[in-house]
Amino acid sequence: MSDGPRYFVLDEIEWPDERAAPTAPVELVEEAERLGARRKFLAQGEGGFYAHYSEFPAGYSVPLHSHDHDELIMLLDGSCTMSDGQVLQRHDSVVLTGGAEYGFTAGDDGMVFVTIRSARSGTSLA
16 A cells, blocks of 8 residues: 555445445344445545445434444534434534444434544444
């Protein structure tokens, strides 16, 4: 790998078949696909970052779960309600420490967001 910048041009990245190599529990992957939630993988270790871009339809819920690494979620569009009742709108963000349990539900217009993690993350359902 070169020392120069590594670019991630969203329109040039394919939507992966996450059933082929799931990074989340298979039941979540299958449910997401059925309901139209999807994500593209961006940085996968470059500079120590792991990131993905996600699009979730209105009302899509992610159940309580946790990850083994810290993460930052930034909403690019739409809204969501976190499991603790906090509502996030376009351009809001939240930092979640490794092990913290959370879930969320996409708002009436769905949600588009970027997740950035400090390491490749495992997911555990609550």
